[in-house]
Amino acid sequence: MSDKEKDYLAINELSYSEDGLIAAIIQDWDTTDVLMLAWMNRDALQKSIDTGYTWFWSRSRKRLWQKGEESGNVQRIQSISYDCDADTLLIKVQQGGDGVACHTGAPTCFYRELKGL
């Protein structure tokens, strides 16, 4: 069985939510910073694997979208892992374009911190 065929089996064994979605944590391959969390459905995951770039499902716009399709800040996939419950993906990417993942222009979406620990 080829790696593609094994992936196809794995994709079908992942645990999707009632609305067919799975959370995808996006981590920068070079800096190791966690960049964002977004949602994929089966088609978005398959398209990400086939193209090598991240595609997600927009819950508000109800359509597939490629990260960076407007901004140019596309994400080249380096690896895709999944967790023990098979209900979360961890995708390591090289952040293209301006090296910016967040629509606010910040390098990562997690640019605000709680301070009172």
Next chain:
Amino acid sequence: MSDKEKDYLAINELSYSEDGLIAAIIQDWDTTDVLMLAWMNRDALQKSIDTGYTWFWSRSRKRLWQKGEESGNVQRIQSISYDCDADTLLIKVQQGGDGVACHTGAPTCFYRELKGL
């Protein structure tokens, strides 16, 4: 206003799901590995801040639980960030106990990888 008071305001401004939950990505402070994704409600987040250790909401058991309460693999919090949409947390921790985050005994829950990229 103290940092604690600012955090209290931030906690109330976070965006929780209809069932009162927010996703928390747990990242290892030392290795930068992403360890797991779990869910917090407001009480779990407040308890995590107050104690300095990760607490989550178990959707299956419908109760708060401290990560490592049975295994001893507790997680000491180093920082808590939140994303642009204020609906996901990124928590960096020092993984205690055996240095193992996953209930399977693996260091991280993301120990399986798709191969056909």
